[in-house]
Amino acid sequence: MRIGQGYDVHAFGEGDHIMLGGVRVPHDRGVLAHSDGDVALHALCDAMLGALALGDIGKHFPPSDERWRGADSRQFLRHCNALIGERGYKLGNADVTVICERPKVGPHAQAMREAIAADLGVPADAISIKATTTEQLGFTGRGEGIAAMAVCLLVRA
Numbered sequence: 279m280r281i282g283q284g285y286d287v288h289a290f291g292e293g294d295h296i297m298l299g300g301v302r303v304p305h306d307r308g309v310l311a312h313s314d315g316d317v318a319l320h321a322l323c324d325a326m327l328g329a330l331a332l333g334d335i336g337k338h339f340p341p342s343d344e345r346w347r348g349a350d351s352r353q354f355l356r357h358c359n360a361l362i363g364e365r366g367y368k369l370g371n372a373d374v375t376v377i378c379e380r381p382k383v384g385p386h387a388q389a390m391r392e393a394i395a396a397d398l399g400v401p402a403d404a405i406s407i408k409a410t411t412t413e414q415l416g417f418t419g420r421g422e423g424i425a426a427m428a429v430c431l432l433v434r435a
């Protein structure tokens with residue numbers, strides 16, 4: 279069994295939605311990012327890579343690489359899943375916490391669990407999506423950006 283953790287932040291910018299946990303969430307801001315800026319999936323990718331000491335998302339998908347401009351982060355997640363599969367592991371469970379004042383994550387959490395579970399080939403009850411505000415403190419509290427943390431366990435396939 280192997281444990282991993284990940285963390286990601288993106289600033290809000292102009293836009294009318296964000297991608298979060300593989301789901302399009304309507305919002306009055308977008309995020310500034312090279313890819314689609316899905317903090318939940320980026321944190322989860324880093325947790326999965328970290329569990330096997332495979333580096334981080336920027337090593338596998340460099341921001342300098344034009345192939346990843348505007349990329350769907352679900353492809354990053356599926357690639358990370360393939361990497362762990364090649365090494366004889368699969369995801370046991372993952373727990374993701376999204377940190378922002380808005381948008382409200384709760385109404386979208388089940389769709390995120392199902393999207394992630396589908397990409398990883400695990401049941402939805404292996405994926406937890408939680409959210410918290412920071413009580414209007416700090417950059418998330420001021421609505422300047424969004425953050426996510428993830429932990430995961432990998433088990434032998």
Ligand SMILES: Nc1ccn([C@@H]2O[C@H](COP(=O)(O)O)[C@@H](O)[C@H]2O)c(=O)n1
Pocket residue numbers: 377378379380381382383384385408409410411412413
């Ligand atoms: N972006 C968010 C933030 C929070 N929630 C839900 O609200 C609950 C209360 O948040 P506090 O920060 O006041 O503890 C939290 O437990 C989440 O269920 C949310 O859906 N989206």
Ligand SMILES: C[C@@]1(CO)OP(=O)(O)OP(=O)(O)OC[C@H]1O
Pocket residue numbers: 286287310311312313314315316320335336337338339340341342343346
């Ligand atoms: C995902 C990548 C892809 O180029 O770029 P961003 O969308 O900017 O996201 P970040 O969380 O900074 O991770 C780095 C990159 O791997």
